[in-house]
Amino acid sequence: MSVPSEVKDFLQKEGVILLIRGLPGTGKTIFSLSLMMDLRNAAYITTEKVAKDIERNYPWVDEDAKKRIFILDGKYDFSPSTRFENFLYLFPNSIRHVLNLVENGEINTIILDSWHTILQEMRFKEIEERERREVYNPDRFFLNLLKLSDMGVNIIICKEGIEEDDLSYVADGVVTLHKKVENGRIFRGITIDKLRGIEIKRAEYVFSLKDGKAHTLLLQHFKHPRNLREFPVKEIKIGRGVPSCVFDSILRFKRGDTIFYDFEEYVSKEYHLTVIMSTLANFLKNNLKSIILPPNDMDANELKYQIYLFSLEKELKNLRMLYNEEEMEEYIEQVNMKDEKLLEEVVKRELEGASMPLFILGYDRLHSYLSSHEIMQFIDFLRNEIRKRSGILIITGKISEREIKRFCAGLSDVYIKINNVNGDSIMYGIKPWTHAYHLNLTTDEGYPKIVLEEIT
Amino acid sequence: MKRILLVDDSPLFYNFVRNVLKKENIEIEWAKNGREALRKIKEKKPELILVDIILSDMNGVELIRKIRRDWEKAKIIVITGVDKDYVAEDAFEAGALDYLVKNLPLGEFKKKILKYLEN
Numbered sequence: 001m002s003v004p005s006e007v008k009d010f011l012q013k014e015g016v017i018l019l020i021r022g023l024p025g026t027g028k029t030i031f032s033l034s035l036m037m038d039l040r041n042a043a044y045i046t047t048e049k050v051a052k053d054i055e056r057n058y059p060w061v062d063e064d065a066k067k068r069i070f071i072l073d074g075k076y077d078f079s080p081s082t083r084f085e086n087f088l089y090l091f092p093n094s095i096r097h098v099l100n101l102v103e104n105g106e107i108n109t110i111i112l113d114s115w116h117t118i119l120q121e122m123r124f125k126e127i128e129e130r131e132r133r134e135v136y137n138p139d140r141f142f143l144n145l146l147k148l149s150d151m152g153v154n155i156i157i158c159k160e161g162i163e164e165d166d167l168s169y170v171a172d173g174v175v176t177l178h179k180k181v182e183n184g185r186i187f188r189g190i191t192i193d194k195l196r197g198i199e200i201k202r203a204e205y206v207f208s209l210k211d212g213k214a215h216t217l218l219l220q221h222f223k224h225p226r227n228l229r230e231f232p233v234k235e236i237k238i239g240r241g242v243p244s245c246v247f248d249s250i251l252r253f254k255r256g257d258t259i260f261y262d263f264e265e266y267v268s269k270e271y272h273l274t275v276i277m278s279t280l281a282n283f284l285k286n287n288l289k290s291i292i293l294p295p296n297d298m299d300a301n302e303l304k305y306q307i308y309l310f311s312l313e314k315e316l317k318n319l320r321m322l323y324n325e326e327e328m329e330e331y332i333e334q335v336n337m338k339d340e341k342l343l344e345e346v347v348k349r350e351l352e353g354a355s356m357p358l359f360i361l362g363y364d365r366l367h368s369y370l371s372s373h374e375i376m377q378f379i380d381f382l383r384n385e386i387r388k389r390s391g392i393l394i395i396t397g398k399i400s401e402r403e404i405k406r407f408c409a410g411l412s413d414v415y416i417k418i419n420n421v422n423g424d425s426i427m428y429g430i431k432p433w434t435h436a437y438h439l440n441l442t443t444d445e446g447y448p449k450i451v452l453e454e455i456t
Numbered sequence: 457m458k459r460i461l462l463v464d465d466s467p468l469f470y471n472f473v474r475n476v477l478k479k480e481n482i483e484i485e486w487a488k489n490g491r492e493a494l495r496k497i498k499e500k501k502p503e504l505i506l507v508d509i510i511l512s513d514m515n516g517v518e519l520i521r522k523i524r525r526d527w528e529k530a531k532i533i534v535i536t537g538v539d540k541d542y543v544a545e546d547a548f549e550a551g552a553l554d555y556l557v558k559n560l561p562l563g564e565f566k567k568k569i570l571k572y573l574e575n
Contacts, residue, residue, distance in 0.1 A: 224546075304510055304538040308509055308510060308540075313513065313514060314513055314514070316510070
């Protein structure tokens with residue numbers, strides 16, 4: 001989706017003024033071009049410089065849309081108007097032409113990009129064209145636009161800057177685009193400040209300008225698939241890297257790697273579990289031994305549900321699940337987690353003879369049983385055991401002590417952070433460095449799958 | 457003597473069911489997986505089938521669908537450790553009469569089984 005649905009719904013009304021504001025580089029032009037493409041009945045009025053820039057840099061703007069881009073002081077034909085009468089003559093030629101199109105029913109929205117550059121040009125014209133100075137007077141132009149909206153035409157104004165002013169007070173709708181740069185990664189957002197008469201379902205969206213197009217990134221809530229389908233296997237072969245089945249488009253694990261997933265505590269459980277279960281499912285379907293000491297948000301019931309969701313019933317012979325709780329099922333190994341040495345013994349026993357095993361360690365579960373020092377010792381032991389067997393160790397969990405997180409960050413070969421940003425799950429790799437990605441969880445294919453969208 | 461079939465790979469749970477129902481004059485057959493269950497249903501024609509959701513060769517919902525295809529009137533209830541509405545919905549859709557979670561109090565568990573055997 002290019003722009004939030006609330007904004008689209010708002011523009012279905014008649015005679016509204018929408019202000020799109022933001023600091024330089026926040027994507028106002030791309031956002032408003034995307035709006036023009038989506039609306040199909042919007043005209044885009046801009047300066048010659050911006051029009052050339054669009055021609056050069058936005059190849060996705062198709063020929064049909066290009067016909068609706070007009071240069072403010074360009075030479076365009078127009079004819080007398082019945083609907084707008086003499087009011088038509090209070091505007092520059094480009095708008096007169098567009099108002100003819102409004103009258104014909106071809107256009108109902110005028111986009112002005114950007115407010116400052118248009119006003120700047122008007123000031124020049126006001127001096128140059130003395131006999132038409134009324135047309136180019138910025139204050140009059142502003143008032144005439146207000147009248148135009150009273151007459152049922154929608155006006156969208158792109159404005160540099162985020163301060164409150166006459167425009168933001170008068171506009172029926174205001175959206176603010178913003179970006180921040182964190183550790184070299186760009187995070188973009190759209191805030192819906194007001195949209196009169198529209199229920200705002202969400203006031204903040206994550207936003208991306210990938211490939212020069214506006215993408216509003218939507219959070220999908222988990223839906224149980226109506227028809228379960230087999231999780232697709234990715235072959236694990238020596239010399240080809242180890243697929244995570246989640247982040248393969250941006251990074252690959254190598255045999256012997258320790259992976260640290262640093263999940264922020266408010267990332268939804270479904271996202272957390274799908275990330276680890278996808279790798280686990282693939283190991284099991286490759287007939288490789290896998291052991292899981294599940295993180296805190298995966299109790300035995302949840303784990304069994306995941307087995308059902310990923311259709312892993314036939315692969316259970318290769319799976320060992322370590323819990324401390326009392327469980328009836330045999331396949332859940334009960335371990336006394338209070339005893340670190342015993343835990344090590346169980347792990348050694350389970351790993352005996354295993355080649356390329358996967359161990360998923362929910363380190364936050366261990367907090368209830370072991371001291372920080374003991375947890376770190378256990379992690380170190382595990383890492384060595386898994387490395388000896390060329391396997392993969394995934395350390396995951398949400399809440400933990402800073403000291404342990406730093407320890408895991410230090411010893412890991414791959415370090416991925418997954419944060420909750422206004423309800424969205426955003427990931428980025430620290431080791432190796434990656435861009436930030438928005439995560440989406442879909443079950444449309446009959447099994448849970450994480451879809452990544454780059455935020456750029 | 458009434459006959460029930462328990463489909464579950466856990467011998468612990470099989471022993472549990474046997475103990476709960478030992479005074480009730482009920483024969484309990486046990487199948488460790490889906491394939492064994494289908495064979496035993498054909499041979500023993502049980503009055504009631506108890507199915508776990510996680511089996512070693514297929515999931516319980518798949519098994520219920522297979523049983524329903526050949527024995528339309530079979531009485532099937534799910535007894536499982538997976539306490540999820542989503543899975544219960546799948547099971548009901550496949551044709552289960554009830555969905556019981558394994559940590560149900562003993563007395564209640566017994567009452568439910570007897571009720572389904574009588575009706």
